[in-house]
Amino acid sequence: MSRETIPVTVLSGNLGAGKTTVLNNLLNTRMDLDVAVLVNDMGEVNVDAERVAEHSDISEDDEDLIELSNGCICCELRGDLLDALAKLAQAREFDYLIIESRGVAEPLPVAQTLTMGFDQGDLDPTEFYEETGIEVMDYYELDTTVTVVDAHQFWTTFDSKESLMDGDTEKDLGSLLIEQIEFCDVLLLNKCDLVDKETLDEIEEMVEVLQPRAEIIRTEHGTVDPEELLDTSRFDFKAASQSAGWMQELQEPHQSAEEEHGVTSFVFEARRPFHPERFAELLDEFPSNVVRSKGHFWLAGGKEVALGIDAAGQSIRIAPAGGWIATLSAEEREAYFEANPELEEVWAEEWGDRGPRLVLIGTDMDHDALRSDLDAATLTDEEMAADWSAFEDRFPTFEPAEAAERDGAEASEDSAEEVGLAD
Numbered sequence: 001m002s003r004e005t006i007p008v009t010v011l012s013g014n015l016g017a018g019k020t021t022v023l024n025n026l027l028n029t030r031m032d033l034d035v036a037v038l039v040n041d042m043g044e045v046n047v048d049a050e051r052v053a054e055h056s057d058i059s060e061d062d063e064d065l066i067e068l069s070n071g072c073i074c075c076e077l078r079g080d081l082l083d084a085l086a087k088l089a090q091a092r093e094f095d096y097l098i099i100e101s102r103g104v105a106e107p108l109p110v111a112q113t114l115t116m117g118f119d120q121g122d123l124d125p126t127e128f129y130e131e132t133g134i135e136v137m138d139y140y141e142l143d144t145t146v147t148v149v150d151a152h153q154f155w156t157t158f159d160s161k162e163s164l165m166d167g168d169t170e171k172d173l174g175s176l177l178i179e180q181i182e183f184c185d186v187l188l189l190n191k192c193d194l195v196d197k198e199t200l201d202e203i204e205e206m207v208e209v210l211q212p213r214a215e216i217i218r219t220e221h222g223t224v225d226p227e228e229l230l231d232t233s234r235f236d237f238k239a240a241s242q243s244a245g246w247m248q249e250l251q252e253p254h255q256s257a258e259e260e261h262g263v264t265s266f267v268f269e270a271r272r273p274f275h276p277e278r279f280a281e282l283l284d285e286f287p288s289n290v291v292r293s294k295g296h297f298w299l300a301g302g303k304e305v306a307l308g309i310d311a312a313g314q315s316i317r318i319a320p321a322g323g324w325i326a327t328l329s330a331e332e333r334e335a336y337f338e339a340n341p342e343l344e345e346v347w348a349e350e351w352g353d354r355g356p357r358l359v360l361i362g363t364d365m366d367h368d369a370l371r372s373d374l375d376a377a378t379l380t381d382e383e384m385a386a387d388w389s390a391f392e393d394r395f396p397t398f399e400p401a402e403a404a405e406r407d408g409a410e411a412s413e414d415s416a417e418e419v420g421l422a423d
């Protein structure tokens with residue numbers, strides 16, 4: 001098989017979800033593809049690589065098996081990953097590459113590394129790259145991103161407060177799981193042998209709300225038709241990064257009916273800012289059945305900048321989400337409306353587009369109670385007329401200059417601050 005670029009499948013999934021089992025199954029299935037494998041393991045010794053070598057035709061000394069240990073390919077090993085892949089492609093001909101990322105790796109940065117190479121802003125070029133100018137995009141094309149989910153541990157992980165270090169940031173397992181679900185083309189719901197049908201339906205319903213674009217496949221012991229994972233051409237960076245359920249909900253809001261297992265989502269919108277202290281208190285006490293919330297909001301005191309909120313599991317990230325359109329000059333605003341006519345619908349007298357717009361996804365959520373709690377966190381008539389700078393405010397402050405032009409409702413990752421509002 002010959003082609004210009006080598007397609008790549010990336011396997012992600014929490015610790016022990018079954019990535020290596022899936023990989024070994026794939027390698028043991030007769031395929032007319034010559035597959036190379038890159039395994040990124042946690043510790044100094046690459047146990048997964050040994051197991052791949054043990055259970056397949058690929059040997060550990062084989063050039064087709066690369067191990068990157070003692071670091072994470074989505075953080076500190078990104079440069080190493082680019083070099084290893086470029087060298088691999090130069091050294092040998094093969095048709096397909098499978099990358100098994102380690103248990104805590106986020107799929108998005110791995111996908112970015114493969115699609116953008118060294119052009120990622122914060123990545124220093126390696127010696128190899130400086131000398132040769134060769135990098136991944138010259139040889140590879142991301143074909144499919146796969147998340148392996150442990151159905152048996154699903155709800156435990158989902159609710160888990162247990163945290164892991166992911167590079168410099170601490171992440172709880174629940175939010176990692178959500179990120180992995182939100183960013184994939186194919187989702188393997190593995191270990192189905194350990195779970196009853198009703199639980200599986202319940203998990204699937206949650207996954208469908210969080211990630212409507214993914215193909216969900218139920219598996220036992222990682223057994224899956226290779227055609228579902230290799231050479232599918234399903235990966236599309238833009239679609240993948242924008243496909244999460246919350247994003248669709250914000251773009252086409254609808255009140256979802258109570259589903260069989262109570263997984264629902266709704267959009268909260270208001271024309272007033274949140275009171276900084278009341279909103280912080282609400283976030284401190286946010287019900288645990290709200291599993292995902294995302295969007296932007298207006299905080300009394302910050303008339304210039306919209307703040308983005310991105311909450312998954314136990315972690316809440318706040319970041320500037322751009323300036324309000326209302327702060328633009330009349331001409332700029334005109335041009336903005338021409339390009340985005342739908343924005344005229346969210347325009348209100350006096351405050352323009354300022355106001356919270358959040359989507360909440362959860363199980364058995366009491367929409368009315370949540371809506372009224374959120375409403376109660378916005379300013380009262382009296383407070384609207386008061387001096388907003390006098391309100392106690394525990395939120396991080398961002399200067400207008402930090403806020404790039406608002407792009408949808410997304411919080412910019414670069415300046416996000418993990419907030420522990422309770423502290």
Ligand SMILES: Nc1nc2c(ncn2[C@@H]2O[C@H](COP(=O)(O)OP(=O)(O)OP(=O)(O)O)[C@@H](O)[C@H]2O)c(=O)[nH]1
Pocket residue numbers: 013014015016017018019020021022048102103190191192193194219220221222
């Ligand atoms: N019962 C059952 N066990 C499974 C299944 N899939 C994998 N396992 C077992 O679960 C354990 C973890 O599987 P791995 O394939 O090592 O998981 P992993 O995601 O590669 O794990 P890390 O590399 O540690 O992140 C192993 O003992 C597997 O044999 C399954 O579908 N059912």
